[in-house]
Amino acid sequence: MIPVAFDYHRPRTLEEAVDILRQYGDEAKVLAGGHSLIPALKLRLAAPKVVVDISRLPGLSEVRRSGSGLSIGAGVTHHQLMVDPLIAKLCPLIARTAPEIGDVQVRNLGTLVGSICHADPAADWPAPLLALEAQVVIVGPEGERTLHINEFIEGMLTTRLAGHEIVREVVIPRAYPASCAYKKIRQSASGFAIAGVAVQLEKKNRKCSSIAIGVTGVAQRAFRARLIEKSLQGAELDEKTIAQAARQVTEEVNDFLSDLHASAAYRAALAQVLVQRAVLAALAA
Amino acid sequence: MIEFKGSHIISRSRQELWPILQDPAVLKRCIPGCEELVLNGEHLYDVRLKVGFGMIKGSFQGTVQLTNMVEPERYVLNIKAEGRTGFAHGTTRIQLLPHPSPAATEIRFESHLQVGGMIASVGARLCQGAARMLAEQFFRELEKCLRN
Numbered sequence: 001m002i003p004v005a006f007d008y009h010r011p012r013t014l015e016e017a018v019d020i021l022r023q024y025g026d027e028a029k030v031l032a033g034g035h036s037l038i039p040a041l042k043l044r045l046a047a048p049k050v051v052v053d054i055s056r057l058p059g060l061s062e063v064r065r066s067g068s069g070l071s072i073g074a075g076v077t078h079h080q081l082m083v084d085p086l087i088a089k090l091c092p093l094i095a096r097t098a099p100e101i102g103d104v105q106v107r108n109l110g111t112l113v114g115s116i117c118h119a120d121p122a123a124d125w126p127a128p129l130l131a132l133e134a135q136v137v138i139v140g141p142e143g144e145r146t147l148h149i150n151e152f153i154e155g156m157l158t159t160r161l162a163g164h165e166i167v168r169e170v171v172i173p174r175a176y177p178a179s180c181a182y183k184k185i186r187q188s189a190s191g192f193a194i195a196g197v198a199v200q201l202e203k204k205n206r207k208c209s210s211i212a213i214g215v216t217g218v219a220q221r222a223f224r225a226r227l228i229e230k231s232l233q234g235a236e237l238d239e240k241t242i243a244q245a246a247r248q249v250t251e252e253v254n255d256f257l258s259d260l261h262a263s264a265a266y267r268a269a270l271a272q273v274l275v276q277r278a279v280l281a282a283l284a285a
Numbered sequence: 286m287i288e289f290k291g292s293h294i295i296s297r298s299r300q301e302l303w304p305i306l307q308d309p310a311v312l313k314r315c316i317p318g319c320e321e322l323v324l325n326g327e328h329l330y331d332v333r334l335k336v337g338f339g340m341i342k343g344s345f346q347g348t349v350q351l352t353n354m355v356e357p358e359r360y361v362l363n364i365k366a367e368g369r370t371g372f373a374h375g376t377t378r379i380q381l382l383p384h385p386s387p388a389a390t391e392i393r394f395e396s397h398l399q400v401g402g403m404i405a406s407v408g409a410r411l412c413q414g415a416a417r418m419l420a421e422q423f424f425r426e427l428e429k430c431l432r433n
Contacts, residue, residue, distance in 0.1 A: 029340055036340075037340065039407075040340055040341060043370075043403055043407055044369065044370060044403070045340075045341045045342075045343070045370055045403065045404070045407070045408070046340040046341055046342065047342070048340070118339065118340070119339060120411075121411070121414060122410070155414075155418060156338060156411060156414040156415065156418060157338035157339035157340075157341060157411070158338060158339055159339070220414050220417070220418070255417070257410075257413065257414060258413060259409060259410035259411075259412075259413060260409050260410060261410060
């Protein structure tokens with residue numbers, strides 16, 4: 001289908017982009033990779049008056065060092081995250097999640113920041129970003145603010161981003177070791193996660209000294225599996241302990257999704273299995 | 286077919302709550318995205334809604350009708366709405382149950398919704414979540430209404 005007519009702006013600076021958004025607010029929509037927005041426009045499910053293209057803004061398409069961690073600009077594509085040497089070195093969980101996203105076309109144009117702004121409950125990124133305690137840096141007419149990824153995503157397709165604001169970058173506050181994994185069951189047509197689990201852990205001798213588990217695709221929004229983390233913290237991670245802890249996934253949230261792809265009970269079962277697989281894979285990594 | 290149910294405790298007695306739940310002004314405030322709600326017959330309202338989640342937005346027109354009314358215990362809410370991006374119609378059975386604390390009521394609801402058109406063909410996996418969020422918004426607004 002053909003989208004409803006809109007005005008197209010391609011500002012040359014971030015300030016200019018914010019200024020356009022200040023004028024139009026909710027009537028405007030930011031375009032980066034366009035892999036959520038363009039389909040919605042073509043189906044006329046979204047009909048903004050103004051589209052603000054930030055894909056060619058200077059400086060936004062870079063992965064940079066930021067303190068002891070790193071920063072991922074709003075224009076950085078999934079593919080860049082697969083191949084970037086800094087990502088591979090400082091944050092391997094991101095590098096391991098990126099190839100699991102969508103298909104080649106989506107990875108070549110779609111962006112991490114675009115994905116979290118769209119906040120699809122089946123998107124992959126929230127799982128690793130929750131596990132990595134990512135911070136979302138937002139700019140608007142009143143200046144800059146930073147939100148933890150957990151606060152940023154409110155629920156299905158909704159975030160705390162106001163109509164006149166842009167996410168400039170996502171910051172991973174520190175470097176993480178290689179013991180991490182992202183495991184998912186994908187919907188075969190869209191590549192979205194029917195269930196997805198990201199694990200980042202640290203071990204001392206044979207014991208797990210810290211563990212973070214992010215789960216996506218199974219509830220209204222992605223979440224940290226705090227009960228499972230608590231059971232595994234300080235424990236010796238053998239298969240039995242992990243399997244036992246993973247059973248608690250049904251207690252983590254009470255709104256398991258049910259749709260034409262998977263029932264709530266099936267999603268809960270998938271999440272439990274994927275937690276086990278991801279923890280074991282992280283241990284082996 | 287989307288099916289979902291839930292319950293909510295409201296700090297008013299059933300007798301107090303019954304007329305409030307039929308008051309067009311209250312309904313207009315509490316129904317998410319409601320731009321217009323006009324009484325057009327016995328327990329029949331014409332509605333115009335603008336519902337959206339993130340960038341996905343749609344305008345809908347239709348009717349809300351209350352039937353099978355047993356004061357102050359239960360009724361059925363019938364919704365029919367259509368717009369350019371699709372349609373939704375269905376029924377919600379609403380029960381007002383006395384709550385242990387005297388000035389409170391438990392509202393239980395059970396919805397069966399049929400969604401069709403573009404929204405259903407591309408957004409089916411999001412429809413149930415959307416319906417649940419709209420129900421939550423309704424009760425949140427109702428509580429706000431009652432506080433003032």
